[in-house]
Amino acid sequence: MIKAGDPVQVTYTCFDGTGALAATNVREAAESGGVKKGALFVAPREFSPLQLTAGTRPESKDKGFDDELAAGLAGAVVGKGVDETVSVELVGGPLEGLSGGDRYLKMATVRKRAKELRLGREEYLTRTGREPEKGRRFVLDPALPGVVEEVSDKEVVIRFPLPEGGVVQTPFGPGTVRDGGDQWEIVIDAAVGRIVRSGPLAGRISDVNERFFTIDYGYPFGGESLRCDVKAEKAEKVEQAGKP
Numbered sequence: 001m002i003k004a005g006d007p008v009q010v011t012y013t014c015f016d017g018t019g020a021l022a023a024t025n026v027r028e029a030a031e032s033g034g035v036k037k038g039a040l041f042v043a044p045r046e047f048s049p050l051q052l053t054a055g056t057r058p059e060s061k062d063k064g065f066d067d068e069l070a071a072g073l074a075g076a077v078v079g080k081g082v083d084e085t086v087s088v089e090l091v092g093g094p095l096e097g098l099s100g101g102d103r104y105l106k107m108a109t110v111r112k113r114a115k116e117l118r119l120g121r122e123e124y125l126t127r128t129g130r131e132p133e134k135g136r137r138f139v140l141d142p143a144l145p146g147v148v149e150e151v152s153d154k155e156v157v158i159r160f161p162l163p164e165g166g167v168v169q170t171p172f173g174p175g176t177v178r179d180g181g182d183q184w185e186i187v188i189d190a191a192v193g194r195i196v197r198s199g200p201l202a203g204r205i206s207d208v209n210e211r212f213f214t215i216d217y218g219y220p221f222g223g224e225s226l227r228c229d230v231k232a233e234k235a236e237k238v239e240q241a242g243k244p
Helices: 027-031 065-076 121-128
Strands: 008-017 021-026 052-053 085-090 105-108 110-114 116-120 146-151 155-159 167-170 173-179 183-188 193-199 202-207 212-218 225-234
Touching: 008 065, 021 027, 021 225, 052 065, 065 085, 065 225, 116 121, 121 155, 167 183
Parallel strands: none
Antiparallel strands: 008 021, 008 052, 008 225, 085 225, 105 212, 110 183, 116 155, 146 155, 167 173, 173 183, 193 202, 202 212
């Protein structure tokens, strides 16, 4: 059995309350076409076991999704069998010490994006790490990717076309793209209660009006409980802090 203080390496696959994939470090689970991915899911940088000390919260100044997941798994494996796959529930309680601006983020319902971007050739090379080529994809916002339309010795012209159907997906919900003159305007259909994942943080939309919506980051899993299939193996030592 795994005891508190044992160094372990953990593989996990976690699902949210709807049964959608929320997190995993198992490549087969992440890349399976038959598994629905939920709003919490972000593919890990690499697929490798998570290095933890059983029963000990990994040291971190952050309180994001990955940090709280690692902390929950470190506690969940205590008392479980080595190499045994078990199902555990991680309940993300309120994060301590968060209030006001640290907990709540207000965002505009309408996001403005350029229709055209002109970059010096050197700036384009610095940003992308490769020479400009007409027809090459250029991404500032995944919701509205651009295409290199013109290339000269000094300048690269990138245009961001209206997406087919005029609807895009954003981390905060579907957005309708409308013509704002020299810019595109993405009107986000934010909904109270929707879980969102932005960078390392998971939250839930708590308030919506015509101009703004507010995200509550006071719970590590956006207020969800996660059901995780977990397997822990003994390790000689913990080689890293324990982030997924």
